[in-house]
Amino acid sequence: MIVRNLEEARKTDRLVTAENGNWDSTRLVLAEDNAGFSFHITRIFPGTETHIQYKHHYEAVFCYEGEGEVETVADGKIWPIKAGDIYLLDQHDEHLLRGKEKGMTVACVFTPALSGKEVHREDGSYAPADD
Numbered sequence: 001m002i003v004r005n006l007e008e009a010r011k012t013d014r015l016v017t018a019e020n021g022n023w024d025s026t027r028l029v030l031a032e033d034n035a036g037f038s039f040h041i042t043r044i045f046p047g048t049e050t051h052i053q054y055k056h057h058y059e060a061v062f063c064y065e066g067e068g069e070v071e072t073v074a075d076g077k078i079w080p081i082k083a084g085d086i087y088l089l090d091q092h093d094e095h096l097l098r099g100k101e102k103g104m105t106v107a108c109v110f111t112p113a114l115s116g117k118e119v120h121r122e123d124g125s126y127a128p129a130d131d
C-alpha cells in the first residue's frame with residue numbers, strides 16, 4: 001500500500017506549475033506507481049483560460065472547491081462547474097477550461113497514467129504515454 005499527503009507532496013517536485021501560470025497540480029499517483037491511472041489535485045487559478053485537448057488520454061475531473069466552467073469547442077457549449085461536479089472527457093474533447101473569481105480546486109484522474117514530466121503541447125495535448 002502507498003500513502004501520501006497533499007501538503008507534504010506540495011513541498012516536492014510532485015507540485016508542478018503550468019508554464020503559463022494558469023494552474024498548478026500535485027501529482028499524488030503517477031505512472032511509476034503502476035496503477036494504470038494517475039491522480040492529481042489541480043488548482044485552476046482565478047480568471048484563467050486554458051486550451052486543452054487530451055488526444056491520448058482520458059481524464060475525469062471532480063471539482064471540490066470553487067467554481068469555473070468548461071467550453072467544449074466543437075459545439076460552443078458552456079458547462080458551468082461547481083463543487084460536487086465531475087466532468088469526464090470521454091471523447092478526448094477539445095475544451096477551454098476557465099477559473100471564475102475564486103478559481104477552483106479539482107481532483108483529476110488520467111488514464112493512461114501521466115509520468116509527471118509532460119507539458120501541455122501547442123494543441124493542448126500531452127504526449128502519448130509511450131513517447
Ligand SMILES: CC(=O)NCC[C@H](N)C(=O)O
Pocket residue numbers: 023025026040042052059061097106108
Ligand atoms: C483539469 C486539467 O486538466 N487541468 C490541467 C492540469 C492537469 N490536471 C494536470 O494535472 O496536468
